[in-house]
Amino acid sequence: MRSIAAVFAAALVLSGCQSVRDRFDGPQPNPGPCPNALSLYDAHRLVEFNGEERVLRNVGFTGEILNVRGACTYTDTRVSPIDMEMAIRFAFGRGAAAEGSEKTYYYFVAVTRTDSAVIEREVFPITVRFPPGENRVELTEEISSIVIPRAEATTSGANFEVIVGFELTPEQVEFNRSGLRFRVPVE
Incomplete structure (x- = not known):
């Protein structure tokens, strides 16, 4: 008897939140996973040097991709695309050798087949203004909207990746691959 009363009480509590019809007639979950959204290790940070030496006093502007998040929706149309939204969190810095208080950075978003070919790639500008006295x-x-094409409706989003990174010079890519980091002294 107590278990029936508990079920009935739970049903009353739940009915105040949502009806059974709303629950089954509402938005349906995706039939498959979203593509992975990530930053490319070799291009997730940017360090500009003003001068030949790679030392802290020669660092101009810097940038780093801190986080990439994505959400997607499978659509049921003739070409069966996956529509994806992304949020990219950046940190930008102004070093001792930076000139000015404004910098335009460029980053790319590429849709790829997982561990394979690039399907589409687009470059975006982002202009950063450093307030007086601020270096970060x-x-x-x-x-x-990032449209990810699928050959058929049964192709899973797990077959794709959406990769972001900074547009870099060959020297900047080499610096990133070297693993060098600067540690700012704390006073």
């Missing part, structure tokens, strides 16, 4: 700025960029 964090921003989040949102991309509202």
Whole structure:
């Protein structure tokens, strides 16, 4: 008798939140996973040097991709695309050798087949203004629609990746691959 009363009480509590019809007639979950959204290790940070030596006093502007988040929706149309939204959190810095208080950075978003070929790649600018006395700025960029084509409706989002990174010179890529980091002294 107590278990019937507990079930009935739970049903009353739940009915105040949502009806059974709303629960089954509401938005349906995706039939498959979203593509992985990630930053490319070799391009997740940018360090500009003003001068030949790679030392802290020669660091100009810097940038780093802190986090990449994505959400997607499978659509049921003739070409059966996956529509993806992304949010990319950046941190930007102004070093001792930076000139000015504004910098335009460029980053890319590429849709790839997992561990394979690039399907599409687009470059975006982001202009950062450093307020007086500030040498670090964090921003989040949102991309509202990335269309990921699928050959058929049964192709899973797990077959794709959405990769982001900074547009870099060969020297900047080499610096990232070297693993070198600067530690700012704390006073």
